[in-house]
Amino acid sequence: xxxxxxxxxxxxxxxxxxxxxxxxxxxxxxxxxxxxxxxxxxxxxxxxxxxxxxxxxxxxxxxxxxxxxxxxxxxxxxxxxxxxxxxxxxxxxxxxxxxxxxxxxxxxxxxxxxxxxxxxxxxxxxxxxxxxxxxxxxxxxxxxxxxxxxxxxxxxxxxxxxxxxxxxxxxxxxxxxxxxxxxxxxxxxxxxx
Amino acid sequence: xxxxxxxxxxxxxxxxxxxxxxxxxxxxxxxxxxxxxxxxxxxxxxxxxxxxxxxxxxxxxxxxxxxxxxxxxxxxxxxxxxxxxxxxxxxxxxxxxxxxxxxxxxxxxxxxxxxxxxxxxxxxxxxxxxxxxxxxxxxxxxxxxxxxxxxxxxxxxxxxxxxxxxxxxxxxxxxxxxxxxxxxxxxxxxxxxxxxxxxxxxxxxxxxxxxxxxxxxxxxxxxxxxxxxxxxxxxxxxxxxxxxxxxxxxxxxxxxxxxxxxxxxxxxxxxxxxxxxxxxxxxxxxxxxxxxxxxxxxxxxxxxxxxxxxxxxxxxxxxxxxxxxxxxxxxxxxxxxxxxxxxxxxxxxxxxxxxxxxxxxxxxxxxxxxxxxxxxxxxxxxxxxxxxxxxxxxxxxxxxxxxxxxxxxxxxxxxxxxxxxxxxxxxxxxxxxxxxxxxxxxxxxxxxxxxxxxxxxxxxxxxxxxxxxxxxxxxxxxxx
Numbered sequence: 140x141x142x143x144x145x146x147x148x149x150x151x152x153x154x155x156x157x158x159x160x161x162x163x164x165x166x167x168x169x170x171x172x173x174x175x176x177x178x179x180x181x182x183x184x185x186x187x188x189x190x191x192x193x194x195x196x197x198x199x200x201x202x203x204x205x206x207x208x209x210x211x212x213x214x215x216x217x218x219x220x221x222x223x224x225x226x227x228x229x230x231x232x233x234x235x236x237x238x239x240x241x242x243x244x245x246x247x248x249x250x251x252x253x254x255x256x257x258x259x260x261x262x263x264x265x266x267x268x269x270x271x272x273x274x275x276x277x278x279x280x281x282x283x284x285x286x287x288x289x290x291x292x293x294x295x296x297x298x299x300x301x302x303x304x305x306x307x308x309x310x311x312x313x314x315x316x317x318x319x320x321x322x323x324x325x326x327x328x329x330x331x332x
Numbered sequence: 333x334x335x336x337x338x339x340x341x342x343x344x345x346x347x348x349x350x351x352x353x354x355x356x357x358x359x360x361x362x363x364x365x366x367x368x369x370x371x372x373x374x375x376x377x378x379x380x381x382x383x384x385x386x387x388x389x390x391x392x393x394x395x396x397x398x399x400x401x402x403x404x405x406x407x408x409x410x411x412x413x414x415x416x417x418x419x420x421x422x423x424x425x426x427x428x429x430x431x432x433x434x435x436x437x438x439x440x441x442x443x444x445x446x447x448x449x450x451x452x453x454x455x456x457x458x459x460x461x462x463x464x465x466x467x468x469x470x471x472x473x474x475x476x477x478x479x480x481x482x483x484x485x486x487x488x489x490x491x492x493x494x495x496x497x498x499x500x501x502x503x504x505x506x507x508x509x510x511x512x513x514x515x516x517x518x519x520x521x522x523x524x525x526x527x528x529x530x531x532x533x534x535x536x537x538x539x540x541x542x543x544x545x546x547x548x549x550x551x552x553x554x555x556x557x558x559x560x561x562x563x564x565x566x567x568x569x570x571x572x573x574x575x576x577x578x579x580x581x582x583x584x585x586x587x588x589x590x591x592x593x594x595x596x597x598x599x600x601x602x603x604x605x606x607x608x609x610x611x612x613x614x615x616x617x618x619x620x621x622x623x624x625x626x627x628x629x630x631x632x633x634x635x636x637x638x639x640x641x642x643x644x645x646x647x648x649x650x651x652x653x654x655x656x657x658x659x660x661x662x663x664x665x666x667x668x669x670x671x672x673x674x675x676x677x678x679x680x681x682x683x684x685x686x687x688x689x690x691x692x693x694x695x696x697x698x699x700x701x702x703x704x705x706x707x708x709x710x711x712x713x714x715x716x717x718x719x720x721x722x723x724x725x726x727x728x729x730x731x732x733x734x735x736x737x738x739x740x741x742x743x744x745x746x747x748x749x750x751x752x753x754x755x756x757x758x759x760x761x762x763x764x765x766x767x768x769x770x771x772x773x774x775x776x777x778x779x780x781x782x783x784x785x786x787x788x789x790x791x792x793x794x795x796x797x798x799x800x801x802x803x804x805x806x807x808x809x810x811x812x
Binding site: 243246247250251252253255256280281282287288290291294295298299300301 | 397398438441442448464465472479516517526
């Protein structure tokens with residue numbers, strides 16, 4: 140009973156803080172809403188007996204990622220708001236579709252029956268401890284997805300770098316630079332910016 | 333605790349992917365340390381992709397990582413399409429990047445990393461690999477779309493694409509998590525077995541999950557009503573990236589679409605086929621009719637690529653091996669004809685001017701007879717006129733959908749196909765019957781020429797020898 144109440148509390152808070160995070164005007168408030176969201180996500184992991192994940196969620200997301208977000212917000216000057224034309228002229232169309240989708244999902248979810256359980260029951264996990272089980276599974280059964288996730292991080296880094304870099308070294312400028320200076324490799328890169 | 337030795341043979345199935353990751357990392361390093369040898373980057377990309385193509389063709393059918401990674405004929409054909417898209421795009425790259433004055437060495441490594449994602453999608457035997465492959469494919473493309481920051485449209489296109497892609501991923505993930513909850517496994521073959529053994533009844537939740545993933549996939553292949561992002565993003569992105577996006581990711585999207593819906597949930601065909609039939613009609617209708625009123629050639633090709641996703645759905649909804657083979661054949665033909673048409677559009681571009689409107693191809697025949705003749709072939713093929721591959725591909729698609737009993741959809745496809753002739757052939761009229769607006773000749777550099785000849789060869793070759801490709805895809809499908 141307590142678990143159910145706790146779950147409902149966490150779920151509602153996640154939805155509410157998620158909606159607030161995208162609708163508030165002040166970016167710092169948005170980031171703080173995301174912080175609230177991360178804490179309640181950690182709460183959800185606790186209800187699933189995943190204490191390690193809950194701790195990682197708090198340390199990595201609430202601790203590190205959010206602080207980074209805040210740093211970026213303070214460094215970037217966000218005085219001007221960027222306005223882009225809406226995809227769909229009327230916002231009510233989107234809201235209607237969203238409500239319809241939510242209602243349809245709520246209507247079908249009661250008929251949900253959990254499928255067969257895998258080899259890791261709660262008792263088995265408790266016996267080996269959560270962290271050991273997760274480490275073993277991740278580096279054996281789920282090695283391939285784990286490595287692909289690592290590759291995705293590399294791509295995110297590369298993509299972020301490409302998008303953030305100032306575009307001034309054009310073809311001509313670069314070839315001139317390469318001809319005039321013997322070692323253009325260090326100057327032509329603006330990775331440090 | 334026991335220490336487990338690493339079995340390197342377990343890595344054998346993903347050798348082409350690992351090789352391409354190596355190529356991508358090498359491209360970054362090469363760009364960083366040897367900036368003066370930059371002109372070698374496209375050739376390294378092409379050679380790397382060709383080597384990977386050889387590895388894919390030589391790979392033994394089988395499974396890796398406990399069924400998470402599948403190598404079969406189905407995966408091989410989609411991998412060939414994706415590799416072909418990257419090779420041809422790379423051949424066209426250097427010229428176009430020079431024209432729009434864009435030099436980013438990371439362009440090629442992002443392209444190759446996206447290719448790795450597509451190959452993983454084609455081989456995904458597990459919902460987790462499928463989703464991660466999809467993200468690995470999509471993330472580099474978000475960056476590629478926004479690469480050309482001097483053009484104001486590209487940033488908007490990149491933001492739109494990123495938001496819509498994130499939304500589609502959310503829908504897809506929600507559907508996948510429902511599947512996992514219902515079946516207790518993420519392995520597609522295992523879910524399929526549970527379905528056919530009757531343990532996993534097609535409950536309302538299951539159908540809702542199916543709907544969610546169909547919506548997610550439809551975003552990726554740009555099928556209506558989930559195509560809204562396509563015209564703006566395709567128009568805003570650099571033409572080179574648009575050409576790549578309209579072929580590679582679309583083929584990879586069809587690969588996972590077919591893998592889940594056709595191979596995984598074949599027993600549920602009565603449930604998903606009518607939905608796909610409706611979406612196919614809608615996609616062909618919206619794509620072809622909206623393309624009629626476009627004045628920008630690029631935007632017209634964007635809508636035409638939406639319409640072609642609708643044609644390709646025809647084979648998928650038939651739910652037969654012939655239908656799937658027809659879809660795969662069509663995607664091969666589409667690779668050549670669409671990339672070819674975009675290549676001509678790129679050849680028209682000049683420094684400082686985009687030259688993307690229909691006006692710009694007026695009198696192309698006098699400016700460059702070769703470019704006009706090649707464009708004629710590609711446009712005939714996109715319309716579906718007999719001696720080209722487009723006709724054969726469309727014919728097989730219509731045949732398989734008709735055999736499966738979707739005659740109404742087939743009739744709609746024929747009508748919309750006839751409508752499409754108007755806007756494709758209008759370009760031909762402009763090219764051959766109007767006077768040129770300017771006299772500067774259209775220069776085709778060697779790389780561009782190679783790409784164009786490859787595309788023309790593909791379109792005509794598949795048109796003159798129609799049966800061979802279909803037979804090959806069919807045997808690849810049945811040999812699984």
